[in-house]
Amino acid sequence: MSQDLMNKVEAAYKKPEVDQFEIGDTVEVHTKILEGNKERIQVYSGTVIARSGSGTREMFTVRRIVGGEGVEKKFPLHSPKVDKVVSTRKSVVRRAKLYYLRDRVGKATRLTERRV
Amino acid sequence: MTKGILGRKVGMTQVFDESGNIIPVTVIEAGPCHVLQLKSQERDGYEAVQLGFDDKPRRLANRSERGQVAPLSSKRAKKLAAAGVEASAKPDCEPKRFVRELRGSTEGFEIGQEVSVGVLSDVKAVDIVGTSKGRGYAGVMKRHNFAGQRATHGVKKVHRHTGGTGCSAYPSRTFKGLNMSGQYGNAKVTQRNVKVVKVDEENNLILVYGAAPGPNGGFVVVKATNMV
Structure with a gap:
């Protein structure tokens, strides 16, 4: 009953269609950022290592290596600031959270590509 | 009458504003x-x-x-x-x-x-009156944010206790009104000047910024604030 009400509230703020991607995918996240008065699109690419939450609170985590240092960014899936998410490569993964990648460096961080 | 309505707290979630920022809200089923x-x-x-x-x-x-x-x-x-x-x-x-x-x-x-909740449609901020979550007979650390005592250095099973309360020769008594353990929560709480994020007349819902007193499913009174 109260969950119904919550769904009604969240329905208005959710994107009607979210871009399809899975855990382990290499994605390009296009985010809108405001510079002065101009809006421009910034692209951040990396591996999706986790999805968490539900409804409007759903988030996904994208990990990449920048200058030898691991960087993770967490995006709200339904945020209007996230323009689109493009999946460029799929991988064979056996779990929902790829936190084990944090302990790996170099070649060990590679995931086997899954051809669709 | 003060502009206001009775309702039930549904729960918290987050919504996006026009510029895409996340706003934490409490959903209240208000009326009819x-x-x-x-x-x-x-x-x-x-x-x-x-x-x-x-x-x-x-x-x-x-x-x-x-x-x-x-x-x-x-x-x-x-x-x-x-x-x-x-x-x-x-x-x-x-x-x-x-x-x-x-x-x-x-x-x-x-x-x-x-x-219906329409009475609050042009109201910017409200006061929310509810009954806070009951915590039972709570110790001083939970109830009054006391620091407790040390974990080691000879402290004997009084790690979450209050310290001394009566001093020494002077005044040789405990002052009235000292914070001590006791019933905490399950009391009337008024959260004042809470911003209204959205009034949904169709579904009889009101969304307010941040938290509201009480458990999900608890009854609340939502009325236009008298704060300037």
Whole structure:
């Protein structure tokens, strides 16, 4: 009953269609950022290592290596600031959270590509 | 009457504003309420509108609750009717679970009228009155944010206790009003000047910024704030 009400509230703020991607995918996240008065699109690419939450609170985590240092960014899936998410490569993964990648460096961080 | 309505806390979530920022909100199912009684200056000494929220099945309501919303036949009612005393007006609705009064002029209200969340549609900020979550008999660390005592260095099983309370030779007594352990929560709490994010008249919902007192499913009074 109260969950119904919550769904009604969240329905208005959710994107009607979210871009399809899975855990382990290499994605390009296009985010809108405001510079002065101009809006421009910034692209951040990396591996999706986790999805968490539900409804409007759903988030996904994208990990990449920048200058030898691991960087993770967490995006709200339904945020209007996230323009689109493009999946460029799929991988064979056996779990929902790829936190084990944090302990790996170099070649060990590679995931086997899954051809669709 | 103060602009306000009775409701039930549904829970918290987050929504996005026009620029895409995340706003934490509490969803409150507000109304529809029925006007059960009007309090008047002559009769009661003050003016207020009594609202009722959430139907209570008649089999659960006691006789006074049923008599509040609809006329009941009784010896006394018959006697009064025979003596020519006019019976008080009844709203003719189901008995209500949650009944509260909102002070202020009763002008424009009549008994039995339905009040919806639309009354708050042009209100910027509200006060929310609810009953906080009960924490039982709580110690001083939880109840008053005391620091407790050390984990080691010879402290003997008093790690979460308060320290001394009475000092030494002077004053040799405990001052009145010292913070100690005791019942915490399950008390009336008013959260003032809470911003209204959205009023959804279609679904009888109001979204307010941040948290609201009480557990999910708890009854709350939402009224326009009197803070400037």
